[in-house]
Amino acid sequence: MLVKIPNTDPMKVDGLRQHLAGGTLLVVLMLLRLVVRVRTAHPARASTGSPVLDRVAWLSHRMLYVLVFCQAASGLTLALQAGLPDVLFDGHGALPADFWVFPMRPVHYVISRLLMALIALHVVAALYHTFILRDGLLRRMWFGRRYSRIEVDRRRPDRD
Numbered sequence: 001m002l003v004k005i006p007n008t009d010p011m012k013v014d015g016l017r018q019h020l021a022g023g024t025l026l027v028v029l030m031l032l033r034l035v036v037r038v039r040t041a042h043p044a045r046a047s048t049g050s051p052v053l054d055r056v057a058w059l060s061h062r063m064l065y066v067l068v069f070c071q072a073a074s075g076l077t078l079a080l081q082a083g084l085p086d087v088l089f090d091g092h093g094a095l096p097a098d099f100w101v102f103p104m105r106p107v108h109y110v111i112s113r114l115l116m117a118l119i120a121l122h123v124v125a126a127l128y129h130t131f132i133l134r135d136g137l138l139r140r141m142w143f144g145r146r147y148s149r150i151e152v153d154r155r156r157p158d159r160d
């Protein structure tokens with residue numbers, strides 16, 4: 001939506017302000033999430049039963065943090081390159097004719113697409129656990145028992 005608004009439209013400044021606030025909020029939430037993840041007890045790692053898929057899951061979970069932080073960092077750098085703080089907060093100056101003249105614009109675009117692909121993979125993986133493996137993985141996001149059926153089976157090898 002933001003990209004479709006021309007930079008000459010006064011609405012664009014509002015859109016960019018909200019985009020900046022949303023992006024910053026996301027980083028704060030992601031940092032909080034990271035602290036909680038590192039400092040609190042959490043269930044044993046779930047398994048698909050395939051070492052390759054488990055490795056992909058391990059890597060993609062870490063990449064979600066990395067890409068969100070890189071997305072926000074590239075957005076903030078782009079904002080500085082384009083002199084946005086003056087326009088957004090002081091009402092001075094004007095938006096550039098096109099953000100693509102700044103080196104960080106393609107970086108922000110590429111990271112956004114990588115992030116979208118990773119989020120799609122994450123959703124597909126959750127559906128795979130839920131409907132193919134039927135291991136109740138999503139229940140770990142709720143209260144109560146925080147492990148998937150595959151972990152239970154591993155803890156009790158006598159069970160099938």
Ligand code: HEM
Nearest residue numbers: 002003020023024026068071072075076078079099109112
């Ligand atoms: C995690 C946080 C962020 C996400 C997920 C995000 C996402 C996006 C996406 C998807 C686009 C459109 C890319 C395209 O299709 O070409 C975009 C554009 C943009 N973002 Fe962000 N962004 C974030 C943080 C920021 C921050 C903090 C700023 C600082 C102001 C910022 C500034 C911009 C600018 C200037 C554009 C270009 C708009 C245009 O070309 O008209 N972004 N962002």
